[in-house]
Amino acid sequence: MSVDTTTLLAILAMAAVTYVTRIAGLFVADRLVLTGRAKAAFDAIPPAVLVAVIAPTALTTGWAEAAAAAITAFAAFRLPLLATVAVGVASVVVLRTVI
């Protein structure tokens, strides 16, 4: 059971940042009301980050991954989360053998 020093520091940094976000709301309760464009920008943060994380894998790895991503997106609006993951994994395995 090994723990790399740099990895440990990265984990501690992630943990500290996350804890700060969890308790920061205690200091701004009742004062933080976002409206209009500011609200839209704030609401856009989670999807914007998630998309940015997977965009290289989904779009620039190869045709099999790009096609599997499109199939997964189609399934995502119709199936529960775990079924969507299953469809994505199955389609990439099949597409990698045929493309």
Place this chain on the structure above:
Amino acid sequence: MTMDQANPYRTDFGREFRAGLRDIAPAAIAAIPIGLLFGAVAVAKGLSPAEIALMSALVFAGGAQFAAIETWVHPAPIAALAFATFLINVRHVLMGASLSPKIRLSRAQEFFAFYFMTDESWALSERRALDRPVTGAYWAAMAAALYVNWVASTAVGAVLGSFLGDPARLGADFAFTALFIGLIAGFGRSRVTLVTVAVSATVAALVHHFVGAPWHVACGAMAGIAAAYLAAPEGARA
């Protein structure tokens, strides 16, 4: 509650704790395969089972952990990982601000309790707050169930994953991409969301190609957020 009960606090605590367990059960069960998957893929990225369990115990935020592992390189880019974590978790600020006045805890207790805040426990508490106060026991039950569940399932996934070998062989390397697509779909298909997704994806892919990881996350995300700001109608009340 009547005065003649031997220990009304105890009865209340038990009832509230059981209510919390009952409400969180579906989310906790659904998180098990996700946790196993996280552990298995994290091991394939070169983390040890001890590091994975430590990350789950200390960070305890699925979205941020998924993003970190997907972009993981050795040695770990500490500043880039911290920034991506901040972007993914900054929603907690609004969640905490909204829940804090509705939960029956002292300020000191909240500093401990909110360490365990997740999307699921927050959403269930907000729903419960619509018709009754949210007690510490209710929160504690959800926090304990999700925490033990997440740390255990990711650790087990890490140990099992180290026996599986190359995850690409089973398409498991694509599982995160599929999972993220599923999570993104959960944000709906409004015009602003579609613009956000398109801009973020394009900028992230270009930056990844011309600059390299892990900067595509911050650049793509910031571009997507800016696009949402510009695409939203001025003065809209969402």
